[in-house]
Amino acid sequence: MRLSKDRIYLDHAATTPMLPEVVDAMEPWLRDGYGNPSSLHADGRRAKDAIDKAREIISQSLGALFAEVIFTSSGTEAANLAIVGAALANEDTRRRRILFSAVEHHCVLHTEPILRRLGYDVELIPVDRIGRVRLESLQDMLGEDVLLVSVMHANNELGTIQPIEEVTRLASESGTLFHCDAVQTFPTSDLHADLVTFSAHKINGPKGVGATYIKAGTRIKPITVGGGQEREMRAGTENTAAIVGFGEATKQIKNRPDNRREARDTFLGALRIPQLIQTVPTSDDVLRGHAHIRIPGVQAETMLILLDRMGISASSGAACSSGSIEPSHVLLACGYTQEEAKEGLRFTFGRETSLEEAKEAAQCVHDAAKQLGR
Numbered sequence: 001m002r003l004s005k006d007r008i009y010l011d012h013a014a015t016t017p018m019l020p021e022v023v024d025a026m027e028p029w030l031r032d033g034y035g036n037p038s039s040l041h042a043d044g045r046r047a048k049d050a051i052d053k054a055r056e057i058i059s060q061s062l063g064a065l066f067a068e069v070i071f072t073s074s075g076t077e078a079a080n081l082a083i084v085g086a087a088l089a090n091e092d093t094r095r096r097r098i099l100f101s102a103v104e105h106h107c108v109l110h111t112e113p114i115l116r117r118l119g120y121d122v123e124l125i126p127v128d129r130i131g132r133v134r135l136e137s138l139q140d141m142l143g144e145d146v147l148l149v150s151v152m153h154a155n156n157e158l159g160t161i162q163p164i165e166e167v168t169r170l171a172s173e174s175g176t177l178f179h180c181d182a183v184q185t186f187p188t189s190d191l192h193a194d195l196v197t198f199s200a201h202k203i204n205g206p207k208g209v210g211a212t213y214i215k216a217g218t219r220i221k222p223i224t225v226g227g228g229q230e231r232e233m234r235a236g237t238e239n240t241a242a243i244v245g246f247g248e249a250t251k252q253i254k255n256r257p258d259n260r261r262e263a264r265d266t267f268l269g270a271l272r273i274p275q276l277i278q279t280v281p282t283s284d285d286v287l288r289g290h291a292h293i294r295i296p297g298v299q300a301e302t303m304l305i306l307l308d309r310m311g312i313s314a315s316s317g318a319a320c321s322s323g324s325i326e327p328s329h330v331l332l333a334c335g336y337t338q339e340e341a342k343e344g345l346r347f348t349f350g351r352e353t354s355l356e357e358a359k360e361a362a363q364c365v366h367d368a369a370k371q372l373g374r
């Protein structure tokens with residue numbers, strides 16, 4: 001999808017453009033539908049109905065119950081609610097350990113100081129060279145003193161798909177709560193976790209809205225308090241327009257043509273750089289729109305600046321601080337060195353990316369690598 005005519009956008013794991021249908025569905029709620037969903041009058045009730053319609057669409061797409069979906073302001077808040085909320089609600093004093101895969105998004109990993117203050121120990125589950133959790137390690141780490149395990153469905157940086165069925169089984173066998181960050185794979189109905197988190201802007205919906213699936217019977221305490229919105233799970237006046245947009249994106253996305261795999265494969269097939277290394281070589285292990293590569297000796301930042309000048313929006317997938325890319329915590333967890341962990345280049349394709357764009361982008365990567373002497 002070109003944001004402007006002269007650019008090629010290959011950063012769909014960061015965010016996606018809103019579908020026209022989503023914009024159309026949201027517009028009346030931005031203009032005229034300003035009633036507060038908590039108000040009892042007709043304007044309020046209409047807004048509440050619109051939110052509940054979106055909840056219906058999203059819960060159905062997950063095979064979940066209507067009341068199991070709680071809207072939040074983002075995927076980040078959704079994960080915070082699932083994890084910190086479970087820690088706050090826990091009354092079993094034996095369960096004081098919490099396990100995170102070492103490649104979780106920072107919205108999971110950075111809850112650690114809060115959990116520590118609440119008296120929990122957070123431990124990281126090791127991963128293999130492509131970022132997949134080591135099941136034998138998980139099995140050893142699980143026990144009756146573990147409250148919760150968090151393993152994402154697919155990694156946002158490498159695109160690696162986790163062995164989620166096995167993780168679900170192991171967590172359930174040890175009576176541990178299982179949280180799955182499904183931001184990169186929503187909508188998906190093959191998850192059987194106790195807590196699942198989503199975000200609208202990765203599926204051509206609006207930014208600033210997410211959801212937590214809380215399986216009926218799971219004990220969670222809210223992390224925002226105030227008015228009793230969202231069944232007292234998430235206080236704060238709902239963003240009606242954004243929630244409506246989330247519902248519409250969920251509905252639309254299932255029936256859209258999906259070009260991601262072809263575009264990704266065309267791009268990778270057209271890259272002719274001798275030293276290039278594909279981080280996750282087998283396509284079954286990786287999300288269909290993800291290509292993560294390294295060119296040894298070339299820092300991602302240098303490459304991305306050149307590509308940006310050529311009109312290609314790509315990413316390293318790793319965190320940036322004061323404008324420079326830090327070594328990726330995901331690559332470090334996979335066993336790469338500090339230097340190698342600064343070399344990751346992530347190209348993520350959209351449902352709408354054309355094969356021409358994929359080929360043109362590959363040519364640009366080739367030209368940029370040449371400029372850098374590769």
Ligand code: PLP
Pocket residue numbers: 013014073074075076077105107152154155156181183184198199200201208209210
């Ligand atoms: N989890 C994963 C795997 C993500 O990729 C992201 C966004 O990049 C998030 C969580 C956070 O979602 P949001 O941007 O809605 O806060």
